[in-house]
Amino acid sequence: MYYGKKRGDNLGRNGHKHNKGDKVVAICDRNCNIIAPFITAPGNRNEVVLLKPEIKKLADIAKSVGLKLAGKVMSLDGIYNSRSNRKAIFNLGMTPNIPENKRNRKKTKRGRKQTFCQKIFKERFRTIERAFAWEDKFKRLLLRFEFHSINHYAMKTIAYSMINLRHFC
Numbered sequence: 564m565y566y567g568k569k570r571g572d573n574l575g576r577n578g579h580k581h582n583k584g585d586k587v588v589a590i591c592d593r594n595c596n597i598i599a600p601f602i603t604a605p606g607n608r609n610e611v612v613l614l615k616p617e618i619k620k621l622a623d624i625a626k627s628v629g630l631k632l633a634g635k636v637m638s639l640d641g642i643y644n645s646r647s648n649r650k651a652i653f654n655l656g657m658t659p660n661i662p663e664n665k666r667n668r669k670k671t672k673r674g675r676k677q678t679f680c681q682k683i684f685k686e687r688f689r690t691i692e693r694a695f696a697w698e699d700k701f702k703r704l705l706l707r708f709e710f711h712s713i714n715h716y717a718m719k720t721i722a723y724s725m726i727n728l729r730h731f732c
Contacts, residue, residue, distance in 0.1 A: 572710075572711060572712050573585055573603060573604075573605055574605055574606065574712075575604075575605025575606040575607035575608060583606060585604065585605055585712070586603065586604045586605070586608060586610060586613070587601050587602070587603050587719070588601060588602040588604075588610065588613045588617050589601040589694070590637075591690060591691055591694045592690070593686070593690055594690075594730050595691075595693050595726065596726070596727045596730050597694065597726060597727060598621070598624065598630075599617060599620050599621040599624050600620050600624070601617075601716075601719070601720075602616055602617045602620075610642050610643065611642065614639070614648050614651070615647065615651050618648075618652065618655065619651075622655055632656055633657070634658075635656075635657050635658070636658045636659075636660050636683055637657045637659055637660065638661075638683050638686070638687040639687075640661070640662075641661060641662045641663070641664050643661055644661045644663060644677075648661075649661070649677075658678060659677075660680055660683050660687075661677070662679055662684065663677050663679065694726060697726050697729075698722055698723070698726065701722045703718055704719055704722055
């Protein structure tokens, strides 16, 4: 058996980083609990379009559990900074905290300034990166032994459930 290359379906070559893999969009809270089912895509897919279905799933989960999202802050990377993503977050009653990408502008952009708090954004690194580090402790997910993506994502769901179980035990 050859362990060198990643194999399976739902994988894509990311041209910028020259690697093959997949992307996972998971929403977690301050306690590093994954609170919404994750969205997956090949590595060559842009992440901006992946957030909107994830927000819809978050709204469904919050409604079924009785979680109030109004007044909460959603802190995201700059890759998710788009008008449609901000509007979807506002429609849930949440405040988006996304750093603006200047895109080599010489002058400031016209219109209302986007809200951004650096302190909340730094806290995001302590939460989401810790959750991904806990996910990396599951060696079966790190090396991806499964050829079929449905088996791999089932293992990932079990890993997220065990990460969430840490909070309740």
